[in-house]
Amino acid sequence: MMLRDRTAVAGVGWTEYAKNSGVSTLTLALRAIGSALDDAGIRHSDVDGVACHRVGDSVQAVLVAQALGIKDLRYHLDMFGGGGTSHQVVAHAAMAVATGMAETVVCWRAVNARSEFRMGGTGRAAPDALEFQYQLPYGYATPPQQYAMLARAWMHARDAKPEDLGRVAIAQREHARLSPRAMMRTPLDMDAYLASRWIAEPLRLYDCCLETDAAVAVVVTSAERARDLAQPPVLIAGAATGGGHTLFSNGRADATVSAAAELAPRLYAAAGIGPREVDVAQLYDAFTFLVPLQLEDYGLVERGETGGFYADGHASLGGLLPVNTHGGHLSEGYVHGLNHVAEAVTQLRGAAGARQVAGAEVALTTGQPGYVGGTCSALILRRDGDPVHSSGQATAPMGNEGNGA
Amino acid sequence: MSVHPSMDRDSTEWWASLAAHALIFQRCSECQTWRWPARAMCHACGAFAWRWQPASGRGEVASWIVNHHVFLPGVPAPYVVLNVRMAEQPDLVLPGAFEGPYDDPRLVIGAQVEAGFADCPGDPPAALLRWRIIQSIA
Ligand SMILES: [Zn+2]
Numbered sequence: 184m185m186l187r188d189r190t191a192v193a194g195v196g197w198t199e200y201a202k203n204s205g206v207s208t209l210t211l212a213l214r215a216i217g218s219a220l221d222d223a224g225i226r227h228s229d230v231d232g233v234a235c236h237r238v239g240d241s242v243q244a245v246l247v248a249q250a251l252g253i254k255d256l257r258y259h260l261d262m263f264g265g266g267g268t269s270h271q272v273v274a275h276a277a278m279a280v281a282t283g284m285a286e287t288v289v290c291w292r293a294v295n296a297r298s299e300f301r302m303g304g305t306g307r308a309a310p311d312a313l314e315f316q317y318q319l320p321y322g323y324a325t326p327p328q329q330y331a332m333l334a335r336a337w338m339h340a341r342d343a344k345p346e347d348l349g350r351v352a353i354a355q356r357e358h359a360r361l362s363p364r365a366m367m368r369t370p371l372d373m374d375a376y377l378a379s380r381w382i383a384e385p386l387r388l389y390d391c392c393l394e395t396d397a398a399v400a401v402v403v404t405s406a407e408r409a410r411d412l413a414q415p416p417v418l419i420a421g422a423a424t425g426g427g428h429t430l431f432s433n434g435r436a437d438a439t440v441s442a443a444a445e446l447a448p449r450l451y452a453a454a455g456i457g458p459r460e461v462d463v464a465q466l467y468d469a470f471t472f473l474v475p476l477q478l479e480d481y482g483l484v485e486r487g488e489t490g491g492f493y494a495d496g497h498a499s500l501g502g503l504l505p506v507n508t509h510g511g512h513l514s515e516g517y518v519h520g521l522n523h524v525a526e527a528v529t530q531l532r533g534a535a536g537a538r539q540v541a542g543a544e545v546a547l548t549t550g551q552p553g554y555v556g557g558t559c560s561a562l563i564l565r566r567d568g569d570p571v572h573s574s575g576q577a578t579a580p581m582g583n584e585g586n587g588a
Numbered sequence: 589m590s591v592h593p594s595m596d597r598d599s600t601e602w603w604a605s606l607a608a609h610a611l612i613f614q615r616c617s618e619c620q621t622w623r624w625p626a627r628a629m630c631h632a633c634g635a636f637a638w639r640w641q642p643a644s645g646r647g648e649v650a651s652w653i654v655n656h657h658v659f660l661p662g663v664p665a666p667y668v669v670l671n672v673r674m675a676e677q678p679d680l681v682l683p684g685a686f687e688g689p690y691d692d693p694r695l696v697i698g699a700q701v702e703a704g705f706a707d708c709p710g711d712p713p714a715a716l717l718r719w720r721i722i723q724s725i726a
Contacts, residue, residue, distance in 0.1 A: 313596055313598075313599075313625070314625065315594075316593050316594045316595060316596065316599065317593075317625060317682070317683060318683055319591055319593070319594070319660070320591045320592065320593045320708065320714075320716050321663075321669050321683055321684065321685050321716065322591070322655065322659050322660040322662075322663030322667060322669070323653075323655075323659070323669040323683055324659070324660070325659050327657075328653055328655060328659060328669065331653040332651045332652070332653050332669070332671055332683075333651070335651040335652065335653065335697070336650060336651040336697065339651075339697045380656065381654070381656035381657075382656065382657050383653045383654065383655050383656065383657065383659075384653055384654035384655075384656065385653075430671065430681050433621075433622075433623050433624070433631055433677075433679045433680065434631060434679050435679060435681075436673070436678035436679040436681075438650065438651065438671075438681075
């Protein structure tokens, strides 16, 4: 049985994005879920499945189910993992619905990532990972440091300059300025980017995402049922997970290609949609360099060509392939990937207002590309209706001269 | 300058060897693949038979970072952390500290390095890796 187009995202919901929410992660989760259910036009008593991921930083899935009043929980997933698993949670919800285990599954990510539990920082113990013993003694254990290590290797291999990362931060800030939800809406220019302080070289402050108190939720149900609900359905055309190696598991000799490269062919085949048919991409951007890296690994831009792609404005609204139209984790807020799913759905509904990509029919949305946790996950979503795109064959990546979308 | 390492039941012997200033890795008795960190099974062939084997202690800089932020109390910034690709096998990559200034111009990807050891106070006795450049390509 293929998953293709059998399920849909019927609702999306957000809490406010804040530096200090003042409430528990349970309350954040319920608020986002409530907002997503209202959006879909579904009563909370109709939910029979729940799914989330966390790394010891958020409320348990079953507590949320109890608080929703679910008396007979037909499906639940409470996955250990960071952003690499974010899209896998939605994929699992779709699998549960497609196989008949549940009818309506809510997925969420709820974190007080600014006021309570900073990633790898103060406020909590190090995650339950055996590999930390080899890093922590050197004062090396937080995501900016781990990603800086990988960024240096990638930049060296691609001959990327600081300005190449700066253009990513600036393009996304320009998108965020068009979104009332975004945390960071003041203009950012190259001088300000280059003048921002080092966190861990080669990453500066503006290369790093914005830890946020927030929750985002999405409602997954069957495509058939979604057509009777309040919003135009956004079909889950394809889902894939992949990768597995980290720098601590042997097997990854080359740090310049991510786990996304492993799963991308499966993802496109699952959806029957090729990289050239993607109209808008929401790419996991805990740090700037992950965006050009994924443009390469998902076959959207030729390796080594991403600098020119950005310099020519192709990743901005109006370009060949607008990327992170909500501002991404860098400027909208860091909800560990699920806000990328929500933005992809918003774009495919044609409801993105000033930041709408005209005629967007197909969106790629991705989790952390497996650089630290090892595994990666991603979704291809599409607007409901007859398949307008044909191939499903892996087609050549878009170069600077490609006609792209 | 450091934090005493925590250990697990698989890694105790590796850390004990480091405390005695010797760098060792597991090596599969069947297919001879090197592996690190310590695991019961060979990821290449699935064999459980293995032995500890002394390593050359030499490798090349796979990447490095300069930490400008105090990420851990007791580790003052700025400081360097290296990832070193061991000469034994290209996917054998270890982190460690750097013997040299944070802005050392010899520090480039591909520079040849050799393992040194820095004793780490605490119990049980422990040491950390401290890499020094033996040949730069800068
Ligand atoms: Zn073997």
